[in-house]
Structure formats: C-alpha cells, structure tokens
Amino acid sequence: MATLADGIDEFLVTARNIVVTIERRLTDDPEGLFQDDLKQITRLKQRVQQLRPQVDDRRREAFNATVGRVEACFLALQHRRTSQTSTVPLAQEATGGRPRYVITREQLESLLSIGFNTRAIARLLNLSRRTVTNSIRQFGLQVRQKYSNVSDAELDAEVEALTRTNPNGIGYRACRVLLQNRGILVPFERVRLSLHRINPVAAAVRWGNSIQRRTYHASTPNAVWHIDGHHKLNRYKFIVHGGIDGYSHVITYLMLSDNNRAETVLRYFQEAASAYGLPSRVRMDEGVENIEVANYMNRQRGGGRGSVITGPSVHNQRIERLWVDVWHKCLSEFSVLFQSIAQHGLLSTDSTEDIFCLHFIFRRKIQEKLNAFVTYYNNHRLSSVSGRAGNTPNQLMARGVLTNLQAPTTGVRGILERPAGEVVRRMLPMSEHIDILSVDEKHRIRGEVMQSQDGLGVDSYLDARRRVRALIRARQN
DSSP, X not given: OOOHHHHHHHHHHHHHHHHHHHHHHHHHOTTOOOHHHHHHHHHHXXXXXXXXXXXXXXXXXXXXXXXXXXXXXXXXXXXXXXXXOOXXXXXXXXXXXXXXXXXXXXXXXXXXXXXXXHHHHHHHHTOOHHHHHHHHHHHTOOSSOOOOOOOHHHHXXXXXXXXXXXXXXXXXXXXHHHHHHTTOOOOHHHHHHHHHHHOHHHHHHHHTTOOOOOOOOXXXXXXEEEEEEEOTTGGGTOEEEEEEETTTOOEEEEEEESOOOHHHHHHHHHHHHHHHOOOSEEEEOSOGGGHHHHHHHHHHHOSSSOSEEEOOGGGOHHHHHHHHHHIIIIIHHHHHHXXXXXXXXXXXXTOHHHHHHHHHHHHHHHHHHHHHHHHHHHTSOOSSSTTTTTOOHHHHHHHHHHTTSSSOOHHHHXXXXXXXXXXXOOOOSTTSSSOOSOHHHHHHHHHHHGGGOOSSSHHHHHHHHHHHHHHHHHHHO
C-alpha cells in the first residue's frame, strides 16, 4: 500500500519533469507565449502549498529545491505574458472628458465575420462588453445571423445532397459549415437530427471512430508551418501539395499539381506566404521536392536558427493528420472512380493520352473539392485543442495575432507585414507537364466536351478521350 512518503516522492518526480519541459520550451523559443504551461505551473504551485506541511525532514531539501524551480518557471511565464500580451491599439477621440476609444466598422466586421461574439471581442480589445455592443449597434451590424426559415424536409434534401458529394460521410459540425456556405444557417441540433433521419447507421458508426490524439504545441500563429505532399493519386499523376499552421490549424494552402518538382512546391509555398505571411519556421520531410523551400526559408529567415526543421514524414504530425481528412473527404471518391474506369479498360496509366484526358476533365473538379474542404476546415470548431477548444482555426489565428501585437514574434510579424489580399488558390496551367495538344486544340475540345458534361465527369472523360485520340491519329496521317 502506497504511503504518504511514496506519494510525495512521486509528486517530486512529476514536478521536476514538468519544470524541465517548461524550461526547455522557454529556452528553445524565447518569443513564445505558453498559456497552457502557465495554467499547468499555477496548478502545480497550488499542489505544492497543499503538500508543504506534510513533507518530512529527509525530503525537505529536495522539496524546497523543486519549489524554487516551480516558482522560477511561474515568474518567467508571468513576465512573458505581461510583456507580450497586449491590447489592440485603438484610436482615441477627444470628448472633453476621458478620451473615447474608437472601434472602426472594419475591425468589428472582420472579427464578427469569423464568428467572435461580443464577449470574445471585448476580451480581445480589452474593452467593456457594453462598449463593443454599443459600437455594433451604432454601425447597424448583427452579432448573430438569423436562422434560415427552412422546413425539416427542405433541410433533409440539402443535407442528403451534401452526403452524396461526400460518400465517406460527414459529421454534423462539418455539415453545418457546408450548409452555411450555401446560405443556410440552422442550429447544430437540427443538423444532427437531419443526419440521423437520412442515415442512422452512418451516424452510429461515426461515434465508434473517435481518435485519441497526442498533445501538440506551437507558441503563436506562423511560429511553424507543416508542409508535405500527398501521393495516393500519384499513379494518375495527381499530387496534392499542402501546408497548415501548427498553432491555429489554418490550412494555408492545398493545391493540386501534376508533378512533385521543387519549383512547384516553392511556388505554392510563396503564394501562401503572400496571403498569410512568411512563417518563422517550416517543418518538412527530407525529400528533394522541398529543397527550394528550405533554401528560400534560410535566405529569408536566416540559417542556424531552425528556420527549416526536417525529419520523417510520420513525425510531421499536424500535416499527416490533415491528410487523413483530405483523403477521406476529398480524394478517395476520385480514386474509386478512376479504378472503376481502369477496370473497364478505358484508362491506362501507361497511356499519355489517357492521363492527359484524365487531367483535362478532373483536375478542376478535384481542385474545387479541395477548395471547398479548405473553406470548411478553416471555419469548423475544433474540439481537441488544449485550452482553446470551441474556436475555429480562423478564430485561433486572429486571437493569436491580436494577443501578440505589442511584442510580436517573428511569425506574427510575418502576418502583420504581409501584403493585403485574399488567399491565392489559382490553378496551374492545365496539364503543365502533361501536354500533348496546342492551346487552340485544347480550347476547341474543351468547348465540345463541356456540352456532354455529366455529374461525375465520366462521360466527359470518355468524350475527350475519343476526340483526343482522333486528333492524334489525324496528325499522324
């Protein structure tokens, strides 16, 4: 049976491990703001005070040494929070008395558009909730959108259409975001009940697929991006290049290409950096396709500071977890479709003509699917982020920037210094490296094929395949 002395010994070992971990983080990231660590060390201090009267003389010296390290970590974290966490600089207006803070319409619209309520906005701007509410009323803005007036039958029809385009199934949170993108806003409960009415078996199966995730920590937005390529459609010459912010989970880019060349990876990375700001560090695997990004980061951020972090793909946790969702919600249905076409003898991966036609028809479809997934993902509420659950990736990004304005880290400065503009999601020129037709021939065939386009794209592929083969034969003759 464990004694009190054994419990104190176990507590001292646990406390030392926690302190060592926090000390290492403070040393490795001098600019980081570790809110979760501050909460943990505060709880540890409380536990120390409870145990202090029960420590015997033999353990007193070790206990006091541990207490000293706990206090030092607590003070360091407190100092970092007070020196880095600040309010958003607001204009002040002279009123004859105390100056009145002026919140602009653009500031409020920006925060409301990504789902912050008045309480959250007041906390971010360090103002009273009444001041924020009065400003919202003054500009005639709405905090919450009114729910759409749709019947259960109409809602079921919309939800069923979404489940058809997502054959692997979607949860009620994802479904609500996708409905909102279509202009339909309904409570979570109605979406959940609708999914149960449409397919109760799938709803039950989703409950059994919960994932136990490991803890991951990044200090601020843009502290580290995780980038990688997805190759499960590589046999059809489709490669997906992606990047995700380690702190906020914001997908910075998710783009389709027909190659895995270093210059292509760099191009997508630079486009994302122009929209979200250049990150402080990038985590990637050691593949040759990443060498141009590594060189670019070392030029821009400097070498010898960990601007580029390399290692096995299986340890690139944030992006590897993202690929699970990308495959499940976007790419797997195209894999099944392409396999079905190939099994009927209508697609050969060894045929340049067939691969060209596949890209000619499906490349835009796949990219549109990826774009829709990015919009959903960046606006869905996270449930597994320690201390920040219930926020969307976009909200976490905004919150992290606003709380680091006065003493911004390298990554946050990259966000503040970026040129204004929307996220770039442009397609590469069609079949950039798989090209067997002239520009005029592609335009002519595209105009003819689109007239027979069906929902899946199979008829369009077969029509394009027939026309391209006829054109190639005519050239040879």
